[in-house]
Amino acid sequence: xxxxxxxxxxxxxxxxxxxRRLCDFLYRRTGMLFSDSKRYYIDRxxxxxxxxxxxxxxxxxxxxxxxxTEHEIEYLINAFTVNETYFYREDHQLRCMTSExxxxxxxxxxxxxxxxxxxxxxxxxxxxxxIAIWLMExxxxxxxxxxxxxxxxxDTRALKAATEGLYGKRALIRLSPNLISRYFEPVDGEQYRxxxxxxxxIQFTQANLIDAQDMRxxxxxxxxxxRNVLIYFxxxxxxxxxxxxxxxxxxxxxxxxxxxxxxxxxxxxxHVCRFPDAIVYQRPEADDDRK
Amino acid sequence: MTENERAAESRRMRxxxxxxxxxxxxxxxxxxxxxxFDVEQAINGIEAxxxxxxxxxxxxxxxxxxxxxxxxxxxxxxxRSASEVAAIPALVISTEAGQQDxxxxxxxxxxxxxxKPVSEANLIRYVAALTGVPR
Numbered sequence: 001x002x003x004x005x006x007x008x009x010x011x012x013x014x015x016x017x018x019x020r021r022l023c024d025f026l027y028r029r030t031g032m033l034f035s036d037s038k039r040y041y042i043d044r045x046x047x048x049x050x051x052x053x054x055x056x057x058x059x060x061x062x063x064x065x066x067x068x069t070e071h072e073i074e075y076l077i078n079a080f081t082v083n084e085t086y087f088y089r090e091d092h093q094l095r096c097m098t099s100e101x102x103x104x105x106x107x108x109x110x111x112x113x114x115x116x117x118x119x120x121x122x123x124x125x126x127x128x129x130x131i132a133i134w135l136m137e138x139x140x141x142x143x144x145x146x147x148x149x150x151x152x153x154x155d156t157r158a159l160k161a162a163t164e165g166l167y168g169k170r171a172l173i174r175l176s177p178n179l180i181s182r183y184f185e186p187v188d189g190e191q192y193r194x195x196x197x198x199x200x201x202i203q204f205t206q207a208n209l210i211d212a213q214d215m216r217x218x219x220x221x222x223x224x225x226x227r228n229v230l231i232y233f234x235x236x237x238x239x240x241x242x243x244x245x246x247x248x249x250x251x252x253x254x255x256x257x258x259x260x261x262x263x264x265x266x267x268x269x270x271h272v273c274r275f276p277d278a279i280v281y282q283r284p285e286a287d288d289d290r291k
Numbered sequence: 292m293t294e295n296e297r298a299a300e301s302r303r304m305r306x307x308x309x310x311x312x313x314x315x316x317x318x319x320x321x322x323x324x325x326x327x328f329d330v331e332q333a334i335n336g337i338e339a340x341x342x343x344x345x346x347x348x349x350x351x352x353x354x355x356x357x358x359x360x361x362x363x364x365x366x367x368x369x370x371r372s373a374s375e376v377a378a379i380p381a382l383v384i385s386t387e388a389g390q391q392d393x394x395x396x397x398x399x400x401x402x403x404x405x406x407k408p409v410s411e412a413n414l415i416r417y418v419a420a421l422t423g424v425p426r
Contacts, residue, residue, distance in 0.1 A: 111386035111407065112356055136318045143315045144386060144408040182321055197320065197332070201313035 012050055014043065018058045022046065025065065030077060030154060031210035031237030045079040078157040085126045087133070087167075088174040090227065093256045094134040096277035097223065101254050102139060105222050108252065114146045118221045118248065120207055121229050122151035125162030126171055128202050129194055131225065133175075133183055150218070152207035163204050165194030210237050215244040222250055228258035230266065242267035249283040256280050304422040305329045305347060309339040309365065310354040310384075319352065319384075322411035323418060336360025340368060343376050349422045352414075355385040355396070363399040370400040380421045384409055 019042060023034045034042050046061075053072060055061035065072045088094065105115065119128040128151035135142050153159050168191055172180055184192035208214045209229065224245055230238050245255055246269045255270070256278065257263060263270050263281040270281035306328050310316050313334075320330045331346065333339035335357045343351065351369070355362040366381050383401040385392060393404045402421060405413070419426045 111388075132314060132317075136314065136321065140410065141408045142318050143312075143384070146312045147314045149314075182325075195317070197313065197317045201317060 012047065012055075012057060014046060014050075014058045018062070019043070019046070022062065022065075025062075026076070026080065027234070027237070029073060030208065031234075031241065032080070032232045033234040033237065034080070042080075045076075049076055049079055074156055078155045085123050086171045086173055087126050087130045089126065089130070090259060091130075091134070091174070092277045093225070093227075093280075094130065094138075096256075096275050096280060097131070098134065098139045099277060100273075100275045101223060101280065102141070105252070105254075106141065106145065109145065111144050112146060114148055116148045116150070116221045116223075116250075118218060118224045119149065119151040120209065120218075120224065120226055121153040121155070122159070122162055122204070123153060123155075124158050124167075125151065125165060125194070125202075125204075126167070127151070127225060127227070128162070128204075129165070129183075129198060132198055132201060133179065137179070149202045150221075151202050151204050152218070154206065154208050156206060159204050159206060163199065165199045167192050167194070209241040209244060212240070212244055215248060218248045220250055221248050222253045224249060224253070224255040226255055226257055228261070230257065230261050235266075238266045242269065246270065246283055251283055252285045253283050254280050255283075303327060303329045304349040304418075304424055305331065306418060306422075307331050307333060307339060307342055307348045307351045309333045309336065309351060309357070309362065311335055311357040312354075315354070319414060322414050325411075326415045326419070328418065328422075336362065336365030336368070339365050343369060343379060344372070348379055350418060351379055351381045352418065353381055353383050353401070355383060355387060355392070363396055363401075366396070366399045366401055382417060382421055384414075 019039065023042070027033055049072070050058065050061045053061060053064055055064065065076060102115070109115070117131060119131060122128050128149050132149055135147060151162060166187065172184070172192060180192065183195050183198055185195070187193050207218060226245060230241060233241060242263060246267065249255060254273070255263070264272060269283070271284055273280045273282050306323055308316050308319050308330060310319070311334050316332045320332065323330050331342060331348070333342050337360045339351065353362040353365060362383060362385070369379065369381065370377050380402045381400065382403050382405065383396045384405045384407055385396070386407045388406045396404050403417060405417060416426065
């Protein structure tokens with residue numbers, strides 16, 4: 001059945017207490033903390049979901065959410081996470097990857113060995129594709145190692161978009177016309193599809209950063225890009241995510257955070273590496289200084 | 292020059308890249324397509340064997356270490372194939388730089404051997420030389 005995009009039903013009122021219950025629930029499930037300062041944003045998204053599920057009240061919506069039979073938790077997370085980004089965002093970190101991180105990492109590797117890179121959260125794919133493009137364009141040893149790029153997000157809708165690899169002009173704004181012609185196919189006047197070979201070179205899979213059980217599937221990474229997600233977390237969730245990310249890294253592996261984020265206040269497990277292009281955190285070579 | 296000769300002259304050379312790393316295949320493919328070669332890909336020797344009997348190629352570019360069927364086994368079975376397929380030149384590109392590796396690959400029937408990493412310019416240079424494309 002076709003359903004027009006709901007704008008929320010004006011007759012449904014959600015109290016502050018109900019919003020708090022919802023935020024508690026979301027926090028327990030995802031680690032994401034939505035404070036009162038984001039109340040307007042929460043109300044809008046919540047009203048959309050209440051309308052979309054045909055619920056008559058917050059109570060009946062919350063019952064659907066907790067029953068876990070309708071995938072509503074997934075849809076709600078999708079509505080609450082922001083997925084707009086673009087190719088070559090914060091490219092100083094990509095530069096740091098090829099000028100400092102990879103040259104350091106490969107001193108421990110033989111030619112032909114795997115280099116594992118994890119983009120989490122990968123949103124709609126711009127970041128993992130940017131990493132792959134940057135490597136092919138800027139790293140002279142790109143064919144000397146077996147580079148594996150894994151890309152994960154908690155938002156299944158974003159992952160679906162990432163695997164479809166269809167982008168508007170805004171997402172490509174930082175790429176030169178030459179790069180666009182090498183890695184994209186224009187679909188119509190407005191959209192571009194990522195090269196199928198590039199798409200198939202990246203493994204997309206769902207992941208929840210604060211779910212230790214889930215995170216066990218992700219091990220042995222040499223490098224993790226985890227940008228602009230920890231800002232959604234409170235201190236406790238940040239610490240859990242930090243420890244999970246630590247476990248996902250190889251000893252000596254690096255993690256890059258967003259420009260406004262720091263690992264130093266989250267976890268003392270990592271070494272801070274100040275490179276000319278970026279500040280990056282490293283899992284120490286030896287594990288014995290784990291606190 | 293006849294029509295046919297002109298058509299043959301302007302025909303784009305077809306290259307089969309055989310490498311298990313998807314990023315490496317993409318990197319080589321981009322370089323060769325930018326230099327006006329047509330490119331097909333295979334992820335191991337078995338898939339490459341299927342492609343060379345079904346399609347026409349002017350050169351195979353082959354990695355050595357691959358799962359299921361490695362590059363040298365592929366070149367050996369290529370050379371044992373029917374005459375047209377057996378005559379396809381093979382360029383091996385490998386991470387192994389030892390003299391023994393180079394000798395083994397020559398014995399398997401490779402025409403030339405490059406050690407990774409290979410720059411785009413060098414890849415184009417050797418592929419052009421082995422397919423007889425003037426550059």
